[in-house]
Amino acid sequence: MNMTLYAKMLKVHAKSISSYAIGSALYLLLIIGIYPSIADAPGLNDLMESMPESFLAAFGMEGGFQHVSDFIAGEYYGLLYVVILSIFCLMTASQLMARHIDRGSMAYILATPNSRKKIALTQAIVLITGLLIIGITTALAGVIGTEVLIEDKPFEAMTFLNVNLVGILLFYVISGYSFLFSSLLNDERQALGISGLLTIVFYGMDLIGKMSDKFDWMVHLSLFSTFRPVEIARGSVDVWPMITFLFLLGTALYAVAILVFSKRDLPL
Amino acid sequence: MIELNGLTKQFSNGKGIFDVTFSISKGEVFGFLGPNGAGKSTTIRHLMGFMKPSKGSAAIDGMDTWKDAAKIQEKIGYLPGEISFLDGMDGMAFLNLVGGMRGMKQTAYRDELIHRLQFDVKTPIRKMSKGMKQKVGIVAAFMHEPEVIILDEPTSGLDPLMQRIFIEIVMEQKEKGTTFLMSSHSFSEIERTCDRAAIIKDGKIVVVENIHDLQQKQRRLFDVTFASEEEAIRIKQSSLDVVSVTDNRAEIAVQGDYNQFIRALGDFQVRNMDIHEQNLEEVFLNYYNREADPS
Missing domain, CATH: 3.30.70.1650 (PDO, CxxC motif)
Known part of the structure; x- marks a missing residue:
């Protein structure tokens, strides 16, 4: 990788990385902040029981919330975390490759004595760095936030960190295919559109599959089936198979992206 | 120094470049003439290693422009036809980026060029006029004093005074033995600097000739x-x-x-x-x- 390019690209994207990281951390703190009032509310578990089973299952809320980590996992990692990180991965991936190919600025980057593989690898590492910064900031906010804001509530730090680890790896894969489309296509909006559509389809399949027994086969086709924040937070699933699977898949996607970019014609 | 041997690239719409053959010797300034869409930029993209030829080959200093693309860049300075820089930085940051990616240490010549072309390097790129971007591009192509300089429509957007300064800079580098390939759609733009020129039409080379003979014609x-x-x-x-x-x-x-x-x-x-x-x-x-x- 090329350090000059890496430093410059990180600087260009620093603003968006830090705003996603701060946004995600603040939102998580807000969720943690409202936990005590919800946990002490007498009618909550009754209310949860009155809701349709399938609806609760779709958002991983069946069985009520016993711990603060379950609550955070269900309320934050189940939806908003996914939305925030998806937007970051899709946008940044399309900006790092397809935008430069689309606008022609890639010509300047390639008109230096650096191989295309090296350039693509550098851009991939910029994307992964951003993802890690946002993921780790969020995890830290969760650990510190529960420590400061919650008293006498059981908090499973280990399983909470597992939620974050699997979450980051899920987005390692999502950023991986976004980066692949970004390296493969000449049009920034097309790259963004295709990877966005794929993400929405995956998410939709997971949601429908969980809500309806008839379509439960869909769950297994969706990437999101690897990320069950509430179950991971409760410690009821073994996370290592998912970690291995996501890591290998993500790495393969990035490798293909770099290879494709080094072999193709560029309209610069 | 630059060698094109039956270079052919056909696009799916049937257009492209066909059997483009010419060679440029060391220290020569070579003009590449053709109307818009004739295949000038496509040929240059092959020289830069952005595209893989369907047939034939191109070489710079004996190295294949597709296979050895990264290595060749050490010797090349390039000004693209469509100037588009990276967002979110000013002119100096951009030149530092390109220089840094080249591992360039000497900045004296770069600063001299900036001074002669008279532009403010601190202007953010998105606020630059076309002529100003062209100047930044020229500096990026010349600043490391490469052996070969490839310029795609170099004087577009420059006012007559700047065009003259640009020609001075080209002539100085020519004195030092730099090889040039310069594309243009106008003969008057290249006749002052070039030794020889090729004319391309619909992707095919029509003639490669000495500039004085072309002036006669x-x-x-x-x-x-x-x-x-x-x-x-x-x-x-x-x-x-x-x-x-x-x-x-x-x-x-x-x-x-x-x-x-x-x-x-x-x-x-x-x-x-x-x-x-x-x-x-x-x-x-x-x-x-x-x-x-x-x-």
């Missing part, structure tokens, strides 16, 4: 205003190629023999004389024939 239109209408009509009887006459003005085409033109006009009362701006097809009618549409 170019056809120029002069707008001559005479003292009276009678004289304008009388000029038709002369040996000159009179294209049209309106009132006391005549349009006269001259190809090569300027002395004859001047002698013939000596018998007339000439009030004013002007040269028509012409596009490449009009200048080199004999190469483009009549089939090229005037676009």
Whole structure:
């Protein structure tokens, strides 16, 4: 990788990385902040029981919330975390490759004595760095936030960190295919559109599959089936198979992206 | 130094470049002429290693432009035809980025170029005018004093004063033995600097020739205003190629023999004389024939 390019690209994207990281951390703190009032509310578990089973299952809320980590996992990692990180991965991936190919600025980057593989690898590492910064900031906010804001509530730090680890790896894969489309296509909006559509389809399949027994086969086709924040937070699933699977898949996607970019014609 | 051997690239729409062959020796300034869409930029993209030829090959300093693309870049400076920089930085940050990616240590020549081209490097790129971006691009192409400089339409967007400074810089580098390939759609733009030129039409090389021979072959239109209408009509009887006459003005085409033109006009009362701006097809009618549409 090329350090000059890496430093410059990180600087260009620093603003968006830090705003996603701060946004995600603040939102998580807000969720943690409202936990005590919800946990002490007498009618909550009754209310949860009155809701349709399938609806609760779709958002991983069946069985009520016993711990603060379950609550955070269900309320934050189940939806908003996914939305925030998806937007970051899709946008940044399309900006790092397809935008430069689309606008022609890639010509300047390639008109230096650096191989295309090296350039693509550098851009991939910029994307992964951003993802890690946002993921780790969020995890830290969760650990510190529960420590400061919650008293006498059981908090499973280990399983909470597992939620974050699997979450980051899920987005390692999502950023991986976004980066692949970004390296493969000449049009920034097309790259963004295709990877966005794929993400929405995956998410939709997971949601429908969980809500309806008839379509439960869909769950297994969706990437999101690897990320069950509430179950991971409760410690009821073994996370290592998912970690291995996501890591290998993500790495393969990035490798293909770099290879494709080094072999193709560029309209610069 | 630059060697193109039957370079062919056909796109899915049937367009492309076909069997492009020419070579440029070390220290030569070579012009690459053609109207928009003739295949100039496509050829240059192959030289830069952005595209893989369907057939044939190109080499710079003996290295294949596709396989050794990264290595060749050590010797090349490049100005793209469409200037588009990276967002979110100013001119200096951009030059530092490109310089840093080259591992460039010396900045004296870069600073000299910035001074001579007179622009403010601290301007954010998105606020730059086209001419200013062109200057930044020229600095990026020249600053590391490469052995080969490839320029795609280098003077577009530059005012006449800057064009002159640009030509000075090219001539200085030529003195040092730098090889140039410069594309353009206008002959006048390259005739002052180039030794030889190739003309490309619809993806095929029409001719590769010495610039003086090309100057002989170019056809120029002069707008001559005479003292009276009678004289304008009388000029038709002369040996000159009179294209049209309106009132006391005549349009006269001259190809090569300027002395004859001047002698013939000596018998007339000439009030004013002007040269028509012409596009490449009009200048080199004999190469483009009549089939090229005037676009």
